[in-house]
Amino acid sequence: KKILVIPGDGIGQEVTTWGQKVLTAVAANYHHQFTFEEGIMGHVAIEATGDPLPEETLQKAKNSDAILFGAIGHAKYDNDPTLKVRPEQGLLKIRKELGLYANLRPIKLFDELLEASSIKPEILRGSDILFFRELTGDVYFGEKKRTEDRNTASDLMIYHRYEVERIARKAYEAARTRRKKLCSVDKANVLEASRLWREVMQEIAKEYPDVETEHMFIDNAAMQLIKDPKRFDVVVTGNLFGDILTDEASQIAGSMGMLASASVGDTVGFYEPIHGSAHDIAGKGIANPLASILSAALMLDISFGLKTESQRVIKAVEATLRQGYRTMDIANKHTENEFIMGTDAMG
Amino acid sequence: KKILVIPGDGIGQEVTTWGQKVLTAVAANYHHQFTFEEGIMGHVAIEATGDPLPEETLQKAKNSDAILFGAIGHAKYDNDPTLKVRPEQGLLKIRKELGLYANLRPIKLFDELLEASSIKPEILRGSDILFFRELTGDVYFGEKKRTEDRNTASDLMIYHRYEVERIARKAYEAARTRRKKLCSVDKANVLEASRLWREVMQEIAKEYPDVETEHMFIDNAAMQLIKDPKRFDVVVTGNLFGDILTDEASQIAGSMGMLASASVGDTVGFYEPIHGSAHDIAGKGIANPLASILSAALMLDISFGLKTESQRVIKAVEATLRQGYRTMDIANKHTENEFIMGTDAMG
Numbered sequence A, B: 001k002k003i004l005v006i007p008g009d010g011i012g013q014e015v016t017t018w019g020q021k022v023l024t025a026v027a028a029n030y031h032h033q034f035t036f037e038e039g040i041m042g043h044v045a046i047e048a049t050g051d052p053l054p055e056e057t058l059q060k061a062k063n064s065d066a067i068l069f070g071a072i073g074h075a076k077y078d079n080d081p082t083l084k085v086r087p088e089q090g091l092l093k094i095r096k097e098l099g100l101y102a103n104l105r106p107i108k109l110f111d112e113l114l115e116a117s118s119i120k121p122e123i124l125r126g127s128d129i130l131f132f133r134e135l136t137g138d139v140y141f142g143e144k145k146r147t148e149d150r151n152t153a154s155d156l157m158i159y160h161r162y163e164v165e166r167i168a169r170k171a172y173e174a175a176r177t178r179r180k181k182l183c184s185v186d187k188a189n190v191l192e193a194s195r196l197w198r199e200v201m202q203e204i205a206k207e208y209p210d211v212e213t214e215h216m217f218i219d220n221a222a223m224q225l226i227k228d229p230k231r232f233d234v235v236v237t238g239n240l241f242g243d244i245l246t247d248e249a250s251q252i253a254g255s256m257g258m259l260a261s262a263s264v265g266d267t268v269g270f271y272e273p274i275h276g277s278a279h280d281i282a283g284k285g286i287a288n289p290l291a292s293i294l295s296a297a298l299m300l301d302i303s304f305g306l307k308t309e310s311q312r313v314i315k316a317v318e319a320t321l322r323q324g325y326r327t328m329d330i331a332n333k334h335t336e337n338e339f340i341m342g343t344d345a346m347g
């Protein structure tokens, strides 16, 4: 299997090292052949080539069996909204070019981290949500405009029926293998794109009568997620709402540093932590490597069908947490018997 | 003072009764003259006239000194996204017609409700956030389109410089009277409308060097709000992001049933709970009347400049909570000595 590693920016560099090490260890232990290549993207790619997604990286991506990605972004661009070439364009372009329309974000709390969250343990215990975020449509990819006087700016929030249908089916198929509940999130009381979304969801729902369907407005969902996370099983939503809800949901898993994701679609799978480049802690060796390691576990399962190996990685993460190893983000200030470690020790 | 009461739909009917009663009591106790008129809007208005905002209601609104609004919406429209005439159009139209561009949503936890939230008390204690949600622009009001084959739908997310400037100034002025911290929330790494938003915010920030400005992406903000609500003082954001964040923030105040809001702009002020029409509990007499009562308190303060009277209402709410009265939504299942009451008793 050919795996392309794209560390990207900031802590992406550190954490993908650990995702890759775990894949190497799995290959050795289970006698698989994984070969690794590296590609650049984001700020580092702009610095090196002027292009956030160099053609070379894209070609490598298309020729690989799976991609392990780190993170993207840099304060330079965040502080200057007028810059034309931006790191995020690289990520958006690769998602589009590879047809990665379904972004799976499992939110599951490791029992060991029950106390790490700002939410009460009794609210969290047993939470297990699988998000399906649509990843190649919505206001992310609709036409962007700026008037010549620069005083008016717009982005088109747009959905096509087929885009909603295919992510709906993926989400329903997953719901069938789980607790058979699906919640579709939109803002159909205000947005036309959401009304199309809801219409299509209602149609596809008929194909899955064994799954219980619920429709929820995004504002309500943002509240319910914190109020009662256990009520959710599979959640399916658009690109923008999915971006917001899954970051928020990180508090259910204790920390953003725990969240892995898988982007799939037409061909190759793309695996990445949900967390960003976090330049404030980059290079200090304190970033949590578990999101990258868990992304590698998703790769083993989804792209390679190696369920045993994937479970083995998850068990190893559990064991590490049980032994008390913690990076800062998941450390519980109320317990004594824990080792707060750098990225290396956690990895 | 002429006050227009628009109960709207669902529990809007019940809760505005209590907002109005409190205003009547204030008038009697402090020797003010408040006269009340009533107007229809939303589903009830569609049923009666076919129009979610009848011209008569709009005229009454324009001729009033302040408006007390309840809630809007009905499951009939939520379940059928193809319906052309919808209750929410009434609310959006009145916001636009009255120029209510600034929606103030104070999120403050009453000490008595420290245990009512799903968030840990030690995370919540001392939280005090004032949201400024832009209310007459963004994807709410940009052009909506549906192709003739009905397979593609879009909404234009659009901002003009002057819209950002005026809400920015309102938010900064408020920050000056508080802890002098302002957080502007956008998605400038992806959206052009957000890049304009951030550019303008950076400019206006220069006029307020005494206020500390921070820019945050919406996904990160959705997380930080739950992880560490105390880090926020004034938050300013667009219409859509404001809708999502303030509903989410309800968990900081213990319940949606506690959250009041004030919409202000060019002329008359508009006061409404953040909660919706909640048809599932409508007519049962169990809706929390405090959001409407606290909205009345905001009216006294902001539209009429009656600070003492406004404080008196807030103190009365506090006293009621201290005595242990609770509606279902804020009841703490772990304490015995509380009376779970219907709307009437709480009012």
Ligand SMILES: CC(C)[C@H](C(=O)O)[C@@H](O)C(=O)O
Binding pocket: A072, A073, A088, A091, A243, A274, B189, B190, B219
């Ligand atoms: C970096 C950014 C463009 C990206 C997004 O908004 O999709 C990130 O927040 C994510 O969730 O993957």
Ligand SMILES: CC(C)[C@H](C(=O)O)[C@@H](O)C(=O)O
Binding pocket: A189, A190, A219, B072, B073, B088, B091, B243, B274
């Ligand atoms: C009812 C709906 C149109 C409205 C909105 O989205 O603005 C509501 O959610 C609110 O927050 O006032």
